[in-house]
Amino acid sequence: MGISVRLLNEGEHVVISTHTHAKALLMPALWLVLVAALVGYTSSMPSGQGRTPALLAIAALGLVLLLWLVVVPFLRWLTTSYTITDRRLITRTGILSRRGHDIPLARVIDVAYEHGLVDRLLGCGTLVLSDASERGQVRLPDIPHVERVHLQLSDLLFSGLPGPAGSRGQQGGTGLGERRSDDGT
Numbered sequence: 001m002g003i004s005v006r007l008l009n010e011g012e013h014v015v016i017s018t019h020t021h022a023k024a025l026l027m028p029a030l031w032l033v034l035v036a037a038l039v040g041y042t043s044s045m046p047s048g049q050g051r052t053p054a055l056l057a058i059a060a061l062g063l064v065l066l067l068w069l070v071v072v073p074f075l076r077w078l079t080t081s082y083t084i085t086d087r088r089l090i091t092r093t094g095i096l097s098r099r100g101h102d103i104p105l106a107r108v109i110d111v112a113y114e115h116g117l118v119d120r121l122l123g124c125g126t127l128v129l130s131d132a133s134e135r136g137q138v139r140l141p142d143i144p145h146v147e148r149v150h151l152q153l154s155d156l157l158f159s160g161l162p163g164p165a166g167s168r169g170q171q172g173g174t175g176l177g178e179r180r181s182d183d184g185t
Helices: 022-043 051-078 117-122 146-158 164-169
Strands: 014-018 081-085 088-093 099-104 108-114 124-131 137-144
Touching: 014 146, 022 051, 022 117, 081 146, 088 137, 108 146, 117 124, 124 146, 137 146
Parallel strands: none
Antiparallel strands: 014 081, 081 088, 088 099, 108 124, 124 137
């Protein structure tokens, strides 16, 4: 679910469009299993006086927990998107009310990424963009294939600059599927 084509300016095209990594769904999946197990266990308890109201209360509590701990995070993940075009970075998020933020790429002065051990194992990381505004940095957490996105964004941003960074971009850039060695070939 990327950005709608009708929201792009004339001549603008999408370079990268992604959601956050599915890592964001690990805790909701764990909660789903845990709540379902607890509700299932308590509903199998021996019958006794007052069992029906207690089962209804447990089922209602389980439903509320599932909505809060599973459905809402899933919808948040589903409705959050990051799109990089040849002109700007576009972020969109929100379930009922939407929020968006656009940063012209001309204002971006630095691109970095961070990923710890778990991020490296799962193939994601945080993309950090420094722009020429008073906010300073924009952090995009849990970007899938963050190193490739970093490289492609760097090529897009700095391909017109003189020197080694500029000459790399004139070789055709890098797609997400392309590999590049450490020496830039």
